[in-house]
Amino acid sequence: MTNQHGSLFARLESILADESRTPLYKRFAAAIKDAVREGVLIHEQILPGEREFSQSLGISRITVRKAMDELEKEGMVIRSRGYGTQICSQxxxxxxxxxxxxxxxxxxxxxxxxxxxxxxxxxxxxxxxxxxxxxxxxxxxxxxxxxxxxxxxxxxxxxxxxxxxxxxxxxxxxxxxxxxxxxxxxxxxxxxxxxxxxxxxxxxxxxxxxxxxxxxxxxxxxxxxxxxxxxxxxxxxxxxxxxxxxx
CATH class of the missing domain: 3.40.1410.10 (Chorismate lyase-like)
Structure with a gap:
């Protein structure tokens, strides 16, 4: 795990632990967007895979996948088979x-x-x-x-x-x-x-x-x-x- 990913996981753990009526996947997606805006994640950076997110955060892969679907629809990430999920540079x-x-x-x-x-x-x-x-x-x-x-x-x-x-x-x-x-x-x-x-x-x-x-x-x-x-x-x-x- 890189230092940047370590910081990202710490941020996600804190946000996902808070009590909220907002669905978990939406809070996950919002945390990724905040991390990009604040420079924790940078353009063209490769994100951890669904399994790593799921195991490290104790959440289901379905939750991770729904969050990534939302981020992809908003143009925040690009996903490609065999390459992974990348922060969008465009x-x-x-x-x-x-x-x-x-x-x-x-x-x-x-x-x-x-x-x-x-x-x-x-x-x-x-x-x-x-x-x-x-x-x-x-x-x-x-x-x-x-x-x-x-x-x-x-x-x-x-x-x-x-x-x-x-x-x-x-x-x-x-x-x-x-x-x-x-x-x-x-x-x-x-x-x-x-x-x-x-x-x-x-x-x-x-x-x-x-x-x-x-x-x-x-x-x-x-x-x-x-x-x-x-x-x-x-x-x-x-x-x-x-x-x-x-x-």
Whole structure:
């Protein structure tokens, strides 16, 4: 047993010993997610097998298997016959519902962060005006940032939002959509277009992209329940770290 696995088993024993109405397999799965978020487990690390978990923790293999099924569905682990269960190094991002990257990251047991490059008011061009349903030359917020998952830079995002929806961009923290939700603005659907291209030198430096790894370019329009445009964004995402889910 490695030192990291020893720490993991100690954590699991403590959590599983607590009295709770939450099913055992769900507490097991939650403990694994917490361990990834806190760095006890790292990306691409191989987990102990079902038998080792079962014998060391005194729980059934069915409980372990159900927990791993749940973690696999959430994109936290990858399982393969003859190789074992591995902490997933890729991040699954749903294009179906505009929850925002930060919320999707948290729901998968990971830690989001943002480094803002720019928050400024500009006069929008014809393309942005059309996307947001504004007149040409209307004033909008231009927001640009580097986005992180578990301290790893994964994308550069530029977005545009009407000044009617944001009073002061300095009030936006890590998540624009948290800012929206706090003000009862609710993105409920999105229109997305995905393409790929090789990054320029500046983008490679911003997200520490290995040579010859392309970026996925995600152009996305977020809308409210009435179909009103809320945000238009263009994201340049590391293709080696993202898996996009459309269904």
């Amino acid at each position: 991040f699954e991002y749903s294009l179906k519902e505009p929850k925002g990257l930060s919320q999707q990251v948290v729901l998968r047991g990971k830690k989001p962060d943002t480094v803002w490059i720019n928050k400024s008011k500009i006069r929008c061009n014809a393309e942005i005006a059309e996307k947001l349903g504004l007149s040409g030359g209307s004033e909008v917020w231009q927001l640009k940032r580097i986005r992180y998952v578990d301290q790893q830079a994964v994308s550069v995002e530029e977005s545009w939002v009407s000044t009617q929806l944001i009073a002061d961009a300095d009030d936006i923290g890590i998540s624009l959509y948290d800012y929206f939700r706090d003000r009862q603005i609710h993105p409920v659907k999105s229109q997305s277009r995905v393409s790929a291209r090789m990054p320029d030198e500046a983008l490679q430096l911003q997200i520490a992209l290995p040579v010859n790894v392309p970026v996925l370019v995600i152009k996305q329009l977020a809308l409210d329940a009435q179909g009103n445009p809320l945000e238009y964004s263009i994201s340049y995402c590391r293709s080696d770290m993202y898996v996009f889910i459309a269904e």
